[in-house]
Amino acid sequence: MQTLLQNALAGKQRAVARLITQVENNTPTAQQALAQLHAHTGQAHIIGITGAPGSGKSTLVNELAKEFRRREQTVAIVAVDPSSPFSGGAVLGDRIRMQDLVSDKGIFVRSMASRGNLGGLAMTTTNVTSVLDAVGYDVILIETVGAGQSEVDIASTAQTTLVIEAPGMGDDVQSIKAGILEIGDILVVNKADKPEARRTIKALQAMLQLGHSTKTLHHGTLVESQAVVDSAGWEVPVQPVTSLTGEGVADLVTHIEQHAVWLKNTGNLALHRQAQFEKQIRTLLQAQVWHSLVGPDLEAVLADVTARTLSPQAAVAVLLSRLAG
Amino acid sequence: MQTLLQNALAGKQRAVARLITQVENNTPTAQQALAQLHAHTGQAHIIGITGAPGSGKSTLVNELAKEFRRREQTVAIVAVDPSSPFSGGAVLGDRIRMQDLVSDKGIFVRSMASRGNLGGLAMTTTNVTSVLDAVGYDVILIETVGAGQSEVDIASTAQTTLVIEAPGMGDDVQSIKAGILEIGDILVVNKADKPEARRTIKALQAMLQLGHSTKTLHHGTLVESQAVVDSAGWEVPVQPVTSLTGEGVADLVTHIEQHAVWLKNTGNLALHRQAQFEKQIRTLLQAQVWHSLVGPDLEAVLADVTARTLSPQAAVAVLLSRLAG
Numbered sequence: 001m002q003t004l005l006q007n008a009l010a011g012k013q014r015a016v017a018r019l020i021t022q023v024e025n026n027t028p029t030a031q032q033a034l035a036q037l038h039a040h041t042g043q044a045h046i047i048g049i050t051g052a053p054g055s056g057k058s059t060l061v062n063e064l065a066k067e068f069r070r071r072e073q074t075v076a077i078v079a080v081d082p083s084s085p086f087s088g089g090a091v092l093g094d095r096i097r098m099q100d101l102v103s104d105k106g107i108f109v110r111s112m113a114s115r116g117n118l119g120g121l122a123m124t125t126t127n128v129t130s131v132l133d134a135v136g137y138d139v140i141l142i143e144t145v146g147a148g149q150s151e152v153d154i155a156s157t158a159q160t161t162l163v164i165e166a167p168g169m170g171d172d173v174q175s176i177k178a179g180i181l182e183i184g185d186i187l188v189v190n191k192a193d194k195p196e197a198r199r200t201i202k203a204l205q206a207m208l209q210l211g212h213s214t215k216t217l218h219h220g221t222l223v224e225s226q227a228v229v230d231s232a233g234w235e236v237p238v239q240p241v242t243s244l245t246g247e248g249v250a251d252l253v254t255h256i257e258q259h260a261v262w263l264k265n266t267g268n269l270a271l272h273r274q275a276q277f278e279k280q281i282r283t284l285l286q287a288q289v290w291h292s293l294v295g296p297d298l299e300a301v302l303a304d305v306t307a308r309t310l311s312p313q314a315a316v317a318v319l320l321s322r323l324a325g
Numbered sequence: 326m327q328t329l330l331q332n333a334l335a336g337k338q339r340a341v342a343r344l345i346t347q348v349e350n351n352t353p354t355a356q357q358a359l360a361q362l363h364a365h366t367g368q369a370h371i372i373g374i375t376g377a378p379g380s381g382k383s384t385l386v387n388e389l390a391k392e393f394r395r396r397e398q399t400v401a402i403v404a405v406d407p408s409s410p411f412s413g414g415a416v417l418g419d420r421i422r423m424q425d426l427v428s429d430k431g432i433f434v435r436s437m438a439s440r441g442n443l444g445g446l447a448m449t450t451t452n453v454t455s456v457l458d459a460v461g462y463d464v465i466l467i468e469t470v471g472a473g474q475s476e477v478d479i480a481s482t483a484q485t486t487l488v489i490e491a492p493g494m495g496d497d498v499q500s501i502k503a504g505i506l507e508i509g510d511i512l513v514v515n516k517a518d519k520p521e522a523r524r525t526i527k528a529l530q531a532m533l534q535l536g537h538s539t540k541t542l543h544h545g546t547l548v549e550s551q552a553v554v555d556s557a558g559w560e561v562p563v564q565p566v567t568s569l570t571g572e573g574v575a576d577l578v579t580h581i582e583q584h585a586v587w588l589k590n591t592g593n594l595a596l597h598r599q600a601q602f603e604k605q606i607r608t609l610l611q612a613q614v615w616h617s618l619v620g621p622d623l624e625a626v627l628a629d630v631t632a633r634t635l636s637p638q639a640a641v642a643v644l645l646s647r648l649a650g
Contacts, residue, residue: 031638038636270631277630277637278623284641285618286611289648293610298603305602306595311363312602313356316609323614323648 001029005036008135013108016135020110023127026120031284034127037134042273044076044133045260048158049143050151050180055166056190060243061143065107067246067253073138076108080125080154081145108137122153123283126276129157155183159272160259162252164188165204167196181207184236186255192240192248204238234262289323297322326354330361333460338433341460345435348452351445356609359452362459367598369401369458370585373483374468375476375508380491381515385568386468390432392571392578398463401433405450405479406470433462447478448608451601454482480508484597485584487577489513490529492521506532509561511580517565517573529563559587614648622647 007015022030049064051057058079065075110128112121125142132140142158144151155161163184168191181187187208189201237255241248263269301318304310310318332340347355374389376382383404390400435453437446450467457465467483469476480486488509493516506512512533514526562580566573588594626643629635635643 035636035638038630038638039633042633274627274631277627277640280637281623281626281630281640281644282615284637285614285644288641288645289610289614290607298606301606302599302602305363305606306599308364308367311360312605312609313360313363315602315606316613319606319610320613 001033005033008131009037009040011136013105016108016131017110019131020128023131024112024124026124030127034130037131040134040136041130042133044129044137044140045256046129046133046140046142046157046159047256048155048161049141049164050155050161050183051164051166051188051190053145055164056243057143057145057164060164060188060190060241060249061141063241063243063246063249064141064253067249068139069104069106071253074106074136076132076137076140077110077143078125078128078132078140079109079111079143079145080121081111081113108132122157123280125154126157126280152180152183155180157276159263159269160185160256162186162188162256164190165200166191167194167200185234185259186252187236187238188252189238189240190243193242193245197240201238201240208236208238234259234266293319293323326358330358333456334362334365336461338430341433341456342435344456345453348456349437349449351449355452359455362456365459365461366455367458369454369462369465370581371454371458371465371467371482371484372581373480373486374466374489375480375486376489376491376513376515378470380489381568382468382470382489385489385513385515385566385574386466388566388568388571388574389466389578392574393464394429394431396578399431399461400464400466401457401462402435402466402468403450403453403457404434404436404468404470405446406436406438433457447482448605450479451482451605477508482601484588484594485510485581487511487513487581489515490525491516492519492525510559510584511577512561512563513577514563514565515568518567518570522565526563526565533561533563559584559591618644618648 004015004019008019019030019033022033047064049057049061061077061079065077068075112125112128129140129142142154144154161183163181163186165187167189181204187204189197189204191197192201239248239252239255241252243249260269263272297319301310301315305312305315329340329344333344344355344358347358372389374382374386386402386404390402393400437449437453454465454467467479469479486508488506488511490512492514506529512529514522514529516522517526564573564577564580566577568574585594588597622644626635626640630637630640
């Protein structure tokens with residue numbers, strides 16, 4: 001494992017890919033590796049890209065990667081598909097994208113399917129992001145395919161979240177329906193060359209003026225009960241882009257960089273990181289506590305609960321006393 | 326609380342509703358109440374109803390409730406909407422449905438929105454179901470609005486799961502796309518009076534013949550790693566219904582009753598219950614362990630992790646040693 005870690009830290013893509021596979025399978029080796037990599041993390045800017053199917057996310061992500069490369073940043077792309085627990089499309093997705101980007105050593109691409117392990121997908125994404133951060137990628141793009149709460153969870157790993165809209169997908173702005181607009185630090189209207197795009201842009205701007213404190217809500221969620229007072233509140237921009245031609249992508253990247261500066265200056269970046277670590281520690285702790293309790297104790301208690309002679313609440317008290325004793 | 330519990334157990338709907346509100350808010354009182362109610366649970370048949378938006382779930386659920394009433398069973402309906410964390414439509418939903426069913430004291434209707442607490446929605450649904458089971462409803466119908474993994478999680482509370490399809494919603498069977506067909510014990514083709522319904526029925530039947538062991542997969546998931554050998558395997562039926570006229574609903578209820586008998590005779594019911602209790606104990610345990618650790622210890626550890634002098638993995642070891650000591 002030490003060789004694998006050293007090769008990964010030296011920037012060897014094959015070693016990075018192997019390490020990520022370990023992380024995806026959540027092996028004991030992976031946890032050791034993550035522990036050792038921790039000291040190397042904290043440099044990357046992590047960007048989440050989300051939006052309804054058909055909004056042209058993948059093309060936009062490719063264009064974003066190219067623009068960051070032009071600015072001499074190295075880029076890792078993680079494409080996560082939480083919508084289908086039975087999907088096996090990850091490898092195919094990799095290949096299609098790689099055709100465009102494969103020749104560039106400063107770009108790393110990885111697709112992840114949920115593999116029936118959806119509950120853990122957000123945590124796996126966080127861990128994969130930590131690996132990519134530690135081995136030195138400047139920018140990490142997390143693209144989530146699909147829409148809904150799973151996406152919101154996965155996007156919470158990101159420091160800057162883009163919500164992508166496209167015109168002409170029906171009367172409504174798609175992301176409003178899915179309830180994901182609230183998590184956007186930057187709203188992007190893709191396919192801006194279409195005549196209907198103006199209407200979508202106006203709808204989003206109107207909504208932002210109504211909502212105004214969208215951003216406070218977002219960070220309110222991230223740090224849970226801890227209130228964030230933004231004396232310098234972030235004004236969520238609406239950026240039109242045409243990802244097929246690349247138009248507007250440079251402006252979008254400038255917005256992203258401005259958001260990164262804002263996060264740092266206001267202390268929101270530190271709060272976000274702390275919330276992420278708290279979540280990670282909580283998950284690890286729970287796994288270990290459960291692991292240490294599985295066995296004859298658990299079986300005996302379960303039998304009593306099933307027989308209705310013990311309530312689940314009383315069962316927990318019994319198990320906790322075993323743990324402490 | 327004792328008065329509330331007694332009134333609920335005596336079948337007073339207002340007391341049941343108040344108890345469920347406590348459970349939704351996860352108050353300490355709620356956990357005490359659930360502990361006391363536990364001995365009264367285990368009699369209800371819990372039925373999950375899921376399917377893509379537009380499949381006519383709500384109307385079908387109403388018809389199912391009426392048919393169970395004709396068979397002299399009392400019925401509770403729980404409608405869960407996981408798709409919108411910002412939804413406030415629960416009360417309105419209640420009223421619309423109640424117009425149809427309000428005069429019948431043998432029917433209880435409750436709508437639940439996720440209220441931003443999606444992670445806990447499956448567990449809250451399980452707890453609400455336990456209350457309704459304990460106070461004596463014979464049949465509990467859990468209807469999930471929306472599609473995706475959240476629905477699958479919520480449906481796992483159910484002992485019998487119906488997946489509803491409707492023809493004419495595009496070329497594909499909707500539930501295949503959403504990946505939820507696999508959880509169906511009974512597949513229902515609603516709006517069967519439409520000419521396109523035959524095609525949908527045939528597509529589902531063809532799929533079942535291909536898959537064959539769909540059912541084993543379902544219970545394989547529920548009891549996790551524990552393999553279930555079904556010597557008398559459940560043959561998943563495809564039942565056409567027209568919920569607007571009620572045609573086919575009686576046959577559907579007969580299938581549901583047959584599935585209940587099958588669950589009991591094969592031991593799958595006991596396995597399902599045990600898996601549910603294990604999940605519940607796990608959730609409660611995790612909440613209590615975390616609660617007991619929050620405080621100065623956690624803050625100190627988090628500061629070190631954020632400063633990169635301690636890895637999250639090492640932090641967990643430190644916290645666990647505090648818990649044991």
